[in-house]
Amino acid sequence: MSHLGTLRRGAWAALLRQLLRPPGAVCTRAVGCHSQVEEAVLTSQLKPHQEKPNFIIKVPKGTRDLNPQQMVVREKILDEIISCFKRHGAKGLDTPAFELTEMLTEKYEDNFGLMYDLKDQGGELLSLRYDLTVPFARYLAMNKLKKMKRYQVGKVWRRESPAIVQGRYREFCQCDFDIAGEFDPMIPDAECLKIMCEILTGLQLGDFLIKVNDRRVVDGMFAVCGVPKSKFRTICSSVDKLDKMSWEEVRHEMVVRKGLAPEVADRIGEYAQCHGGISLVEEMSKDPNLSQSQLALQGLADLKLLFEYLTLFGIAEKISFDFSLARGLDYYTGVIYEAVLLQTPGQAGAEALSVGSVAAGGRYDGLVAQFDPKGHSVPCVGLSIGVERIFFLVEQKMKASGKKVRTTETQVFVATPQKNFLRERLKLIAELWDAGIKAEMLYKNNPKLLAQLHYCEKTDIPLMVIIGEQEQKEGVIKLRSVASREEVTINRESLVAEIQKRLSES
Numbered sequence: 001m002s003h004l005g006t007l008r009r010g011a012w013a014a015l016l017r018q019l020l021r022p023p024g025a026v027c028t029r030a031v032g033c034h035s036q037v038e039e040a041v042l043t044s045q046l047k048p049h050q051e052k053p054n055f056i057i058k059v060p061k062g063t064r065d066l067n068p069q070q071m072v073v074r075e076k077i078l079d080e081i082i083s084c085f086k087r088h089g090a091k092g093l094d095t096p097a098f099e100l101t102e103m104l105t106e107k108y109e110d111n112f113g114l115m116y117d118l119k120d121q122g123g124e125l126l127s128l129r130y131d132l133t134v135p136f137a138r139y140l141a142m143n144k145l146k147k148m149k150r151y152q153v154g155k156v157w158r159r160e161s162p163a164i165v166q167g168r169y170r171e172f173c174q175c176d177f178d179i180a181g182e183f184d185p186m187i188p189d190a191e192c193l194k195i196m197c198e199i200l201t202g203l204q205l206g207d208f209l210i211k212v213n214d215r216r217v218v219d220g221m222f223a224v225c226g227v228p229k230s231k232f233r234t235i236c237s238s239v240d241k242l243d244k245m246s247w248e249e250v251r252h253e254m255v256v257r258k259g260l261a262p263e264v265a266d267r268i269g270e271y272a273q274c275h276g277g278i279s280l281v282e283e284m285s286k287d288p289n290l291s292q293s294q295l296a297l298q299g300l301a302d303l304k305l306l307f308e309y310l311t312l313f314g315i316a317e318k319i320s321f322d323f324s325l326a327r328g329l330d331y332y333t334g335v336i337y338e339a340v341l342l343q344t345p346g347q348a349g350a351e352a353l354s355v356g357s358v359a360a361g362g363r364y365d366g367l368v369a370q371f372d373p374k375g376h377s378v379p380c381v382g383l384s385i386g387v388e389r390i391f392f393l394v395e396q397k398m399k400a401s402g403k404k405v406r407t408t409e410t411q412v413f414v415a416t417p418q419k420n421f422l423r424e425r426l427k428l429i430a431e432l433w434d435a436g437i438k439a440e441m442l443y444k445n446n447p448k449l450l451a452q453l454h455y456c457e458k459t460d461i462p463l464m465v466i467i468g469e470q471e472q473k474e475g476v477i478k479l480r481s482v483a484s485r486e487e488v489t490i491n492r493e494s495l496v497a498e499i500q501k502r503l504s505e506s
Helices: 009-020 036-046 068-087 101-114 133-142 187-202 215-225 229-243 247-257 262-272 278-285 294-313 367-371 387-401 422-434 449-459 469-474 492-505
Strands: 098-100 126-128 148-157 171-180 208-214 319-322 335-341 357-363 380-386 412-415 463-466 476-481 487-491
Touching: 068 148, 068 171, 068 187, 068 387, 098 101, 098 133, 101 126, 101 133, 133 148, 133 171, 133 367, 133 380, 171 187, 171 387, 187 208, 187 294, 187 335, 187 357, 187 380, 208 215, 208 294, 215 229, 215 262, 215 294, 229 247, 229 262, 247 262, 278 294, 278 319, 294 319, 294 335, 357 387, 380 387, 412 422, 412 449, 422 492, 449 463, 463 492, 469 476, 476 492, 487 492
Parallel strands: 208 319, 412 463
Antiparallel strands: 098 126, 148 171, 171 380, 208 335, 335 357, 357 380, 463 476, 476 487
């Protein structure tokens, strides 16, 4: 704090009156030259913080805080996801929370209005990242990388109407896995679907289904149905809403809002109702209308190969070829996929919770070229796990089971029943920390033993070490099991080894 900060209010008032006095004016407190208005101004400037009766402390709409219990659950979910990514050989990557606006605007088109723009204060027009895929493509182009298998965990922002009860937010976390490089067809794509299955199975979210399609099949379908090429992307965005809206609502949007001919929309509807396995892929390959599109046939050929690999991975029964899947983002060029839960892990007989897709992804072979000055392309395929929606479901499951969440990982508590043992406790806890043991103590010189015992039981700390006058004199320590309340006396020098032994057995 500066010396000025120590002035009393009277001194501040005198100083301010001097500063506010007109040049040449003579003033003393006796003649009262400063006006009541001036005094009021001074008083308001000097008055401490006033109450704001209409002020509400809250987080912005579409965001939230996570309390310690929630953070434990979230970290376990992220650990499960990241360990799977690493099991498949991915390297970690991080990119800025915001990018140059011009880098993002052409990549999202219909979703551009959902981006958060930042006020320009440093000579650059910036926007918060909408996803982790476009920044990854920018990173590959900027560093001239032709191959990379990476994972990234980070927050993204979308300016849309949040549905908090369904795990939908404006600020949310994504976990991405991507494979960049030129490889034989459908091998990386099949691995991405395998990763999806491993993660969703490991998180024990209940039964799930992964819908797959191909953007070439979608575009080919639009072409043979009579959709003008200029409307492909916007109609694709409408079809992608079929998991949230009825066909009648989607048809109304395409016809009334986007100007598509009603008969064209009806032809799209005939395909959009179709879903199945590899047999449907083979059936559509012989469809007299769809087979007129070479683009669609290429996509169907790759889907057939994909299903062969998925069968070898043992996950074909979890995959469904679904014409209603379109993935509205413009950068997808090939196989696309989206995972949905068939049931939620709630109480038996409870109504299912609708949270939409919990994972999605696809192939985007042309995105890197959009950043490269020479237009060099790097084929890519990847997936994104919807952490917030999964977290919402796991929370509901834990509430239903009544399971208690421990918010710390403390293994040992250092205690004393007597006064003036702070120095001994500090030396003891330092020894435990140096041995890699997670330990705590109360921040008091002379804590009461009952308070220390209560803290251990409340926070589920498994072990307590107790030192007092008698223990110090005999060179021993008492080791107490908090749950069973059993105590044993051990030599001081054997303490660390004994604790490590007990922790390894628990």
